[in-house]
Amino acid sequence: MTESSSTVPTVAQRYATALFELAEDAKAIETVEKDLDRLDKMIDESADLKRLIRSPVYSSEEQAKALSAVFSRAEISGLVSNIGGLLARNRRLFVLPDVIRGYRALAAAHRGEVTADVVSAEPLSDAQAAALGDALKESTGKDVKLSRKVDPALIGGLVVRLGSRMIDTSLRTKLNSLKIALKEVG
Incomplete structure (x- = not known):
């Protein structure tokens, strides 16, 4: 684990590592990073999206459906869409910002x-x-x-x-x- 990723919680780091390894295999490290950057910006700018990600009130199905709509509108697909759906289905969507931070650290260390x-x-x-x-x-x-x-x-x-x-x-x-x-x- 890199020094900068040591601040990422363990669960999020596991997802970030899996996402990075899949992106590396697909030779899509930069593409995934750009999608994650767009997603991170959207989270920062939208109180509704923050609430969707953090709130345990929404069911995993509601989170997955809403996130799918967000990804579709933002033209985010592939690995980022898959990891978002997986996080929602596993009731771990709240770690998405930490997954983004962990992925960035792994990509930066790779470079x-x-x-x-x-x-x-x-x-x-x-x-x-x-x-x-x-x-x-x-x-x-x-x-x-x-x-x-x-x-x-x-x-x-x-x-x-x-x-x-x-x-x-x-x-x-x-x-x-x-x-x-x-x-x-x-």
Whole structure:
């Protein structure tokens, strides 16, 4: 298991590994990764899709049917569609985001890359992302692929996770630290 996939729960890692091995056999590692990236973006942007994935209220049949419709509309087929259906049938759809993260880590390791999860208050420009990637590459000695997300609650700054390391330069964290320090003084 790669360092960056060590944060993926065991059940999800098993599915991610199986998906990666099937993609490798089919010579479709990049195709599957692109489908998973699209799916991940859809999950991030849709509260209904998040609810479908996380909620135990829906039956496995309802989850499978809804997920099939989502995949059809997004033109996601093949291995990603199959793993989604399998997760739904096995009542494990809630691990789908972790399966995506685990697959990305395996694909990155296969290419000799490491993946850094970057959360910023505002979307990073291409120049900022390139500069961050270069700094992380210099630090790790490996090619670094950035997985970018936006969380306005950070107020400003970044949170970067690279394997088991986390660098938090967000204003939210700095303000919380200041609040704690002021409580201790007063």
